[in-house]
Amino acid sequence: MTSSLPPFLVFFVGALLAAVTRGTVRKVLLVLVPVAGALNVWGVEEGYAWQLEFLGYVLEPVRADRLSLLFGYLFHLAAFIAVVYSLHLKKAENATVQHVAALVYAGSALGAVFAGDFISLFVFWELLAVSSAFLIWSRRGPGSARAGMRYLVVQVVSGVALLAGALMRVHETGTLSFGFVGLDGLSGWLIFLAIGVKAAFPLLHSWLIDAYPEGTPTGTVFLSAFTTKVAVYALARGFPETEILVYAGAAMACFPIFYAVIENDLRRTLAYSMINQIGFMVCGIGVGSALAINGAVAHAFNDVLFKGLLFMSMGAVMHMTGKTKASDLGGLYKTMPFTAVLCMIGAASISAVPLFNGFVSKSMIMSALIDGGYMWIWPVMLFASAGVVEHAGIKIPFFAFFAQDSGIRTREPPRNMLAAMTVAAIACVAIGVRPGLLYGLLPYAVDYHPYDASHVLTQIQLLAFAIGAIVVFQLLKIYPAEIRAVNLDADWFYRRAGARLVRRTGDAVAQAGVALRSAAAGVARPMYEGAFRAHGPHGPLARSWPAGSMVLWVAIMLAAFLLFQFL
Amino acid sequence: MNEKRSPDSLQPPEAGRPPAQHGPNSVPPRWSKRILLGFLGLCVAAVVAGFLADIHGEHPWEEVPLFHALYGFLGISGLILVSKALRRLVMRPEDYYDDE
Amino acid sequence: MTQHLPVLQVVIPLVLAPLCVLVRHPRAAWALAALGSLCAFGIALDIVSTVLASGPLSYDVGDWAPPWGIEYRIDAVNAWILVIVSLVSTAVVFFARASVEREVEASRVALFYAAYLLCLSGLLGIAATGDVFNVFVFLEISSLSAYALIALGQDRRALAAAFRYLIMGSVGATFIVIGIGLMYATTGTLNMADLADRLPGVWHVRTIKVAYGFLAVGCFLKLALFPLHLWLPNAYTFAPSAVTAFMAATATKVAVYMLLRFFFTIFGAAFSFDVMNLDMVLMPLAVAAIFSMSFVAILQTNVKRLLAYSSVAQIGYMILGISFASVTGLTAAVLHLFNHALMKGALFMALGCVAYRIGSVHIDAMAGLGKRMPATMAAFVVGGLSLVGVPLTVGFVSKWYLILAALERGWWPLAVIVLITSVMALAYVWRVIEAAYFREFPGDRETREAPAALLVPTWALVVLNVYFGIDATRTVGVAERAAEILMGAAP
């Protein structure tokens, strides 16, 4: 299939055009880009590769196999939904910057999943970072500016780690090809670290918590779709069956749910939820069996849909009310019923309610855990999936749309937002009802049937009683209240400790410079002054001497010379 | 930013008060009661169905009767309690980072 | 006729000098002086080409064969000095016509040129002669006329300066004659070649060592080696511009030549360095001169005085080159004799142009001159850069050899010192450049470019500065030849 364009190119060209067009033309163009891209990538066959010679290397900017193609389809779908969702943007919302950045961002994500070598991967990896930062900055607040900057720096840390790892790898092995990497050697660990940052591994995760809630309502939808999924893809490609991933994934699935319970900002709650979901994927990749990998990528696919849907619904709330905090919201179902329903579809999906798409992929991972013999991880993940119900399944829709009436009366969001959410919701349900749609695309042949009675029933029991616990706690009024506060997380290390360290080091360097200069001056000045006393206009060496003393000097000189010779 | 930009007049009247526990009072009590009852029914149905159907566990713990129901209930209870405790450790005023 | 050239060169100015007094007319006197200089220059060029082509010349005055008669013996070393002196003299004399008219009373102009010719004659004589007593005679001729020239300066302080110069010069000359006397007493000859033959036999005699000491100190005084330079700054500062240019470019150079002649040809490098440890004396003094005087120069505000101190420092470079006691070191020293004459001649003449127009050479008075007197200041800039040792000027060539000589001996700290003092030279030159180009002209005075009569000779030297900086093959060739002769490596 040589007639295909590189998938990223469609988006980059689209971005260029979006920068120079306005109004309806641009809207049409924006919608056409993912559609055209999808048609293009649909024509790409497995095994297709585009190679070129560059700087003495043979690069492979496009290499298609089942894994990358799956992510390729997914990203087109995600881009389509998110683009439609953001069609309403106006000039005051930095529409041009947002549209252009979003298309570049989506294109870079496509580039990354089709990249066949480390140089190409690095390029798209960094482009992802740079373009996405604009989606945060575009919100134009002091908070978002700083958060965006922190985000960018962390992302670039990931980028330079990848670069360093790639450099070492090419230096050690002479090959640039991006395939299985594994954890042997420093280069492997560096690449692992790079992907880990983007995948929000525990302690490397806080950029996500910090930055996503600061993005624009529309921008965060893009953000939620691409960066972490590229990381999941890269893990699946480079580190399948790496045991440490199982534990990392378990940790990722568990710790955020505690934070999610007490987080007031609903978009931040979703960000925690996101880490929790990625935890499932990472865990699956760590298990590494065909079933597990299938489950992980299927879950990534589904996560893009339902997490996108949830972010979209919260974005709609934010767009209409300007608020995202649980303590500020409530009772919106009265004026935003459609949004509320769509949000609940998303909540059901993420909670893995049967007939919704979360169920069909998450259960694959759970089964794979047992098949893989991770008997102690399975209950942990089970706990985590129950926890999802708590914060994403109940908390999000409940506090935004029901709960205590905040008194806010608003309208449904713009039609394009509703349309986008509807598309996502339909996809969630469609996959939930007909899992074969998704299974057919997975990298390995699927022989898995989620819908057997035992499975469905246990899942319903788990969910129902988990919700029951919440209900009980609510009724007993010991459920933790929504409080306006921030919760310390790993970002403290760079927002507080790191920032102080950099500031102080900078000042220390500057002061050291000054001190050094003044020390040098302290040494030089007395020397200069001494020399000046002797050599200055009135110093003995520059004065006009009377003839007598000159003659005396001559005599001394002669005496000295003779003495010197005779001694 | 948006929070800051919006004038105080848009804040709900409750916002000024110290954070109180939310009551689900945006839904009329009649409806909330019905919903709760419906939910209770679902729980019971799930338990009953669980006994009726042939539940073949993959994990040894699944041999325990009503394992999933218990695990869900206890897990979430624990989750909520631990989170409450976590608050003591990590909660800071909203403007904690504003002096950067 | 051509075999008489060595003596004619000295005699022509000597004869023309009284004529100047007789004609009394300023222009006529100038014409005579110009004639004398041109003749000397022409002869010098002829001599140097002869010497380079066919070896040393010897001329017996009055056909009295040496060692009884006076011999003029010219090899590459003093041929070179003759060229330097007569070249500078020619440039200065053309410069002097306008400059002296401005700075010296009309009634004294003829006397000025008489003294000038005498001085020239004396300097040429020192260089040309092969007889040590004759050296003393010419030294006195040149010195006495120099005192007179300096005393002609406008400023009343010129008299005092000339007086002090007279005392110091006389002390120096006396030391030299004492030294000569002691040598004569020991060896019974005054002919240089003869002395060179006989001295190795009497090395152990104390008298010779004493003679050496007197000669050394006398030469140091005449060449203004630190710390015996104290007469120089005032003499240069207060003398008429033309005189300063002439003296700075020639008098000290000839004194250096005397030193070379006495210590290398007559006593021999082996005696000077192995027995008398001359290098141990010269090197510290040279370093002190370079450093200390460069520093003094940086802090001067009178540019003429600034350059005077710079001259003392530059003499330090030559002495440093000598102290290396190697062919390369001597090459550097001999090169610098010539190169420094070119640069200092050009600089002092440029200052003469400034003095001609604005009457002052104070650094503040020169503010903004870059626009008012562009040609003059451009000349100053090129001369200054040459002084610093910027590549493609003559200054670089001599410094290059000096550094090579230092490295060759492994004395790299001396190379560093040469370089550091170059930066110091840049500092004092730059002060003038900055004042001239980057400060506003005071503006209340109507100031024009200096007349062509001054500019042409100035630029002639400037061009030479650059020419011999771009193509130093010839100068280096001569200097190497001279160095080899002095070290005894070549006849």
Next chain:
Amino acid sequence: MTPAAMLVLALLVPVVGTVFVLLLRSRPNAREAASLVSATLLFLIVCGIYRTVSSGAPGGEAVVLAEPIPGITLSLAAEPLGVVFALVASFLWIVTTLYAIGYMRGHGERNQTRFYVFFAYAIASAIGVAFAGNLFTLFVFYEVLSLTTFPLVAHAGSEAAKRAGRIYLGVLFSTSIVFQLLAIAWTYSVAGTLDFRPGGILEGRWTNTAAVPLLLALFVFGIGKAAVMPFHRWLPAAMVAPTPVSALLHAVAVVKAGVFAVLKITVYVFGLDFVRATNASVWLMWAAAATILLASFVALRKDNLKARLAYSTVGQLSYIVLGAMLANSWGIVGGGMHIVMHAFGKITLFFCAGAIMVAAHKTKVSQLNGLGRAMPVTFFAFVLGALCIAGLPPAGGSWSKWFLGLGALEADQAGLLVVLMLSSLMSLAYLMEVPLKGFFGAASTAQPPTQVREAPVCSLVAIVATAVACVALFVYPEPVYRLMAAVVGQ
């Protein structure tokens, strides 16, 4: 035209151009046209030289202009590394002239004729440095470059400008005279020649190689224009100059002449094998690395935009020095490519800083809030420039960093890789703050940015041109790479 004639012509064109600039001084438009024409001509000539060199024709015969000292000639020769530098300098001269027209007029600067004249002289000297056939010639043009840029640095004529000018000349001349000239003389006394030769001229001529590190250090520090700490003060001081000067000279011609000289000396005087065999450069790598980090820290704390860019330049120059000191093919390739990449990135940044000064009269980063919406082109160009400096796609800086990283690994100095990566991060942090404030910062109430327009169109064209070049160099860095690969003989 023979290659030799082209070399001489390249040197002459800017100089002859100044004659026309002077003649046309009363007619600004014609005067600027003269500048532009000579710039374009020069670029075409250099392109011609590039074609000869890249076609592999033996252009190695040096043109001897003079022989000041027997055995030491003033000569020109074209080799790939010099072509890289000359191409950059000559191309950016065109762009900068265009920019300067807008800037100098927009800013109402005085003495514009003098400005263009000395600008041309500076370019001529840079070309001389690029095509220097031996160390002596390099030194000569290096010094001429210092000298001809002084009037540009002190252009404003104020006390502050003159003081800065004194620091500028003081540091550059002191280091070059005391260290560099000493090193040259030393080299001559050891090798007996000063010619640049592939493989170097020093190998096999030392009885005791313990002094080689010292000689190399004398060169590295003696080339003050490379601004390795502690001899970097002149560079921030020179920022008093008008922005086009800062842009071309202190981002491209002057500073690059320095690092270019370091590269050239490492390759053609020492020879890479010799440097490696004597371990001469190991501590210098770390001196360069320290400069990279320290300069970045200082830049982080500078509020004045041009000062920030100046310190950024200090750090970036040490990338190239580092590349040279790595003394392997990759390091040299990376260093050479970084000459180009940094040139385009930094000139874009300076252009933007100047545009902001002209259009909005702002000099401090903290004053830029909201300006980006009034000057979107300028600030977007700044983003691209910043990416280029930080070494991020889609800007050319990525590739030079790649090769420098490989070089560091090749030299078994993984620690340097860390330095390079840290520096990337820091440069990103201190540079991105500018567009961030510009685009997304809240506008100050004192001067609504709505009154601000983009800089004059001439300047804007220049800004766009260099910014686009940053991206173009990302997509198509092959010519630069090939030239540099030829330098190291691959």
